[in-house]
Amino acid sequence: MVTKDKMPECDVATTVEIIGSKWKTLIIRDLMTGAKRNTELKHSLHGISQKVLTESLKSMIDDKIVERIDFKKNPPHVEYQLTELGNTLLPVIEAMKEWGQFYKKHLTI
Numbered sequence: 001m002v003t004k005d006k007m008p009e010c011d012v013a014t015t016v017e018i019i020g021s022k023w024k025t026l027i028i029r030d031l032m033t034g035a036k037r038n039t040e041l042k043h044s045l046h047g048i049s050q051k052v053l054t055e056s057l058k059s060m061i062d063d064k065i066v067e068r069i070d071f072k073k074n075p076p077h078v079e080y081q082l083t084e085l086g087n088t089l090l091p092v093i094e095a096m097k098e099w100g101q102f103y104k105k106h107l108t109i
Contacts, residue, residue: 027041
């Protein structure tokens with residue numbers, strides 16, 4: 001978790017610090033539609049290892065953009081969802097999606 005006193009002065013750098021990894025951005029994309037179980041995220045994120053998924057989720061929980069919901073059932077049932085703060089990232093992810101579409105359309109290679 002990045003503490004306030006250790007955050008970059010640049011606001012863009014702060015955003016990159018929080019969601020800058022490929023996997024974190026894609027986890028947010030997947031959670032935009034609602035809570036997901038670990039296995040649902042793993043299947044959706046082709047190529048991610050369980051270790052990286054677990055570390056990314058833990059980091060995002062520490063940064064208060066994702067919350068872990070433990071249903072305290074047997075067998076264990078845990079889901080992850082965006083927090084209220086995490087939901088404020090939706091326009092950022094949507095802008096990334098739109099720019100990706102624009103770029104692909106205008107790519108002249």
